Amino acid sequence: MKYKKIAALVAAASMLGLSACSSDNATDDASGSTGKGDGNITLWLAGSDTPQELRDYLVTTFEKDNPGSTLTIEEQAWGDLVTKLTTALPDEKNTPDVVEIGNTQAPTFTTVGAFRDLSPIYEELGGKDLLQSFVEVGSVDGKQYALPYYFGSRYVFYRADIWDKAGIDVPTTLAEFTDAAKKLTTADQSGFAMGGQDWRNGISWVFANGGELATVDGTEWTSTLSNPKTIEGLQMWQDLVMNASNLPTTERDVAYWDFINDGTNGAAPEASAMMAPGWARWSIGDMTKNDDGEEVRDGMVDDSKFDIFALPGVDGGVAPVFAGGSNIAISAKSQDPELAENLLKIIFSEEYQTMLGENGLGPANSKHVDSLGNDKFATTMIEAAAASKLTPAAPGWAAIEGAFVYEELFQKIADGGDVQALATEYDAKLTPMLNGN
Amino acid sequence: MAHSPTTRRRKKANRAPFLLLLGSLLILLAGLGYPILWQIITSFQHFGLEQQFGAPPTFAGLENYARIFTDDRLWTVVGRSLAFCFVNAFATVFIGLMVALIMRAVHGGVRIVIQIALLLAWAMPMVAAVTVFRWLFDYRTGIVNWLLTSLGLSGFDNYAWLSHALTFYFVASLIIIWMSVPFVALSLYAGLTQISTDVIEAAEIDGASRTQQLRYILLPMVRPVLSIVLLLQLIWDLRVFAQIRLLQDAGAPVSDTNLLGNFIYELGMGSHDFAGASAVSLFVLGLTILISWPYVRSLLKEDDQ
16 A cells, blocks of 8 residues: 555656746746857847838848847747846857847846946947946946937827816916916826836836935945935825826836727717826827738827927926836857847947937937927927936836835825835835835 | 555555655655755754855854744744634635535536536636735725615725734635635545445434434544545635735734745745745744644544554
């Protein structure tokens, strides 16, 4: 009878084993990335921000310039990017050769030596003409590891028809903006659509009031939520979210453009204003048909109905918003680093930089910023970008994003929590995390 | 679990089970042995993102365990996970049993319809299923809120199901139970078909009511199947991860809705604390053994009888 006992134990152990295994190891389904030094390189792009036209250009140009080599472009979701890079970059057999990475995520990887030193080709790729705040975020000890890919900025999209009807003008200060948004709020319409966990938009209010999320002394980071100016910004944002937005406080990645478009069959929109990166324009407007006969938004053709303005500052001017955008880097473990550098040369070429601008993505090289055009979308974007700020370039930043700490803090504020007490509580939590402990 | 007819025959067949187990055992050792060994080693080291990128890890002794066990978050998550796992496992097995009994009672055509429905639910890829449930419970456009408000429950107008921990777990449980009932129902139905009709007929002649038949005949006879599916459900529901993660992505209070799997993921992949995550994983392994031990023991006892 003993063997049955053992058999049962083995069976049980295998079930336990299954449970143990799947509760820990993240599934690494990284596709067949090449990295064998065989002349085939892989580029990871984050999200759908880079239009298809630009991807096609990269592939054809690269393969023309480097006969016999191929370029494969794989798109990674923003939400999984850090995880995938963490598992793929250290593995020379599976690492992508060139990767796009969120500007604020770059320090996490540059500080552990995940990227190739680009300082030898820095001058050739643009040097001082490249967007310096992004260059800094990707540098360690004066060496460049991740360079700017493109920048974006956020501004306010609003329903001009609704604001006009209510007799409200475009606000010139942040306080006026709050008042306007409150006035336009009803049970069915948010004056300003804003999810409670959406700290990437929310920190604009902190920056506008002269506050900071964290400061650095040498290499020691300190979370500064309890700074009076930061508190002021958080309280101002709390007032706005609680009194002018009907969205659940747990909302984080919101397709805000849905809220200011007309509803089905011309129903009233759910919000009179919202804040988003510039490319949101192409998801806003009246319905029209594109060349292929598909129904699309017209990109805000009717400016008496849809319009934009830069988020105003506390004392007028423009508020510093979160500087969106990404950096680009070569994996330290790339088996074809020369080819990867060739790809970077194409990306930083005048032609590609101009294509970025024409598609509404801020070119990394300041010499080509005029390719954005000079309509209101371009001027507002450049105006907002000039005043924009980056989140702290702390080594632990990606870990903080990965643990949703700011999401949690902003949600609690949006739920009506005591800002002062929450700031103290989260300062204690964030300071060690910022330093990567 | 069938009893072997004679002792003599049992002795002859002595080696066959081991040979049969050998293949799967080798695969398990190769597939699981290394990760578990790695976890054990890592849990005694300082292992963060730097080590992942090649820096040599340093020995940490029991530091990771001390840090994890003094963390209030762990115990909250453990309590929550255990409650979630027991509620879901028992609910799944109960509903599965009911469905199996219905299948036994209905005519062939209806039974095939039920079986196809169960198989479809079972075959549905998990991400697709969770996406559908997210749409059903969407606070703006979800059909659930529309139905409830149409019924006059105006409190559900724009009600955000995923924003509150309790309703979040309600939706998560619905998905998990919906996806696990087919396995339980089909296994139990298979068990029920093995019960000879003579036994039931005899019970009917003796005047046993339907409830008595269920309680004194059907249930004891499918008990081995019942206890194994319950054990499996307990283990599966304790390590639930993806459904919760996908629901959180739709906008939820993350730290209030984390279960053990999500907590480990957040610690390891999110915060790059691979050592701490390994320590928690090993703790969960121990917890799983603890939960399933009574069942394994009762299985062994049944064998001995």
